Amino acid sequence: MGDNGIEVEQLVRDFKGGVRAVDGIDLQVAPGEIYGFLGPNGAGKSTTVLVLTTLLPPSAGTARVAGLDVVKQGAQVRRAIGASLQESALDPFLTGREHMRLQSALHGLGKAEREQRGTELLERVGLTDAADRKVGGYSGGMKRRLDLGLALVHRPRLLFLDEPTTGLDPQSRAALWDEVRRLAGDGVTVFLTTQYLEEADVLADRVGIIDRGKIVAEGSPAELKAEIGRPSVEAIPQDPGDHDRLAAVLHRFGEAAAASPNGVAARMPEGVSDLAEIVRTLDSEGIAIADLRLHSPTLDDVFLAKTGRSLEGAGDESDRARQEEQTSSATVAL
Known part of the structure; x- marks a missing residue:
């Protein structure tokens, strides 16, 4: 797999009490691909992302991100990727521009480059007019767009987005979709977790459907739906x-x-x-x-055929796993 790809073999992540959140999954994501990781709440999506971004160690198996082992070369992985995770780490008392300056400094950008990069990214995610407002006054959609901008500060070639549109209104969701498409057009590999069928269908080049820690189906949206009939x-x-x-x-x-x-x-x-x-x-x-x-067959039909139940009615991962996931910050200073 190329420098922008992901390779996972027999990945396992266990939590205390015998809870297995990720159960021996294999997957490959090609450079420049939008890979949609689709599943219900608690299926193991976020746990997988936390392992791939080095925030949780795997219990077994191997994972290579951008050609680097997530356990043995964790620091290098973090420098190579960008990530926007579920729980926001934004400071409500800082402005959008101040967040950009701080993130740029963490990545070692010089003062002049910090200002230039921050201005560029704030414009790219549609926050120029709100750049000098405190983030505590931002809407949910604005915060998610700022999260995305922060994840792009160091120009990563591989980006993890963990349920980036959860709770957003349709307009904000569409704006974020457009930005993901632009990133993919620029050659950025995008690993996108989602519980929204439409999101996976319209954005992803390929989709992996995960349920109860196992990948139950994988392929392009068209291929998966064609299997149903x-x-x-x-x-x-x-x-x-x-x-x-x-x-x-x-x-x-x-x-x-x-x-x-x-x-x-x-x-x-x-x-x-x-x-x-x-x-x-x-x-x-x-x-x-x-x-x-x-x-016409939908991805929900695919999930139903593979699991015996609708995606919208599928079950939850353990509270124990969820609590441990939430201890990690959201937009990671990678």
């Missing part, structure tokens, strides 16, 4: 007496036409392109339709 169509007749006739028509177009909670559902052989023909056929057969819906 083709789109399905569900139709509800206006006249319940047309149910059998409706089922017969859908059976001509799809596979496994069967009763659904409200009507008839069938998986489509040709995807969306067949929907118009179905409507024409139903009309010619004199079958009036109250509702016709096409459902």
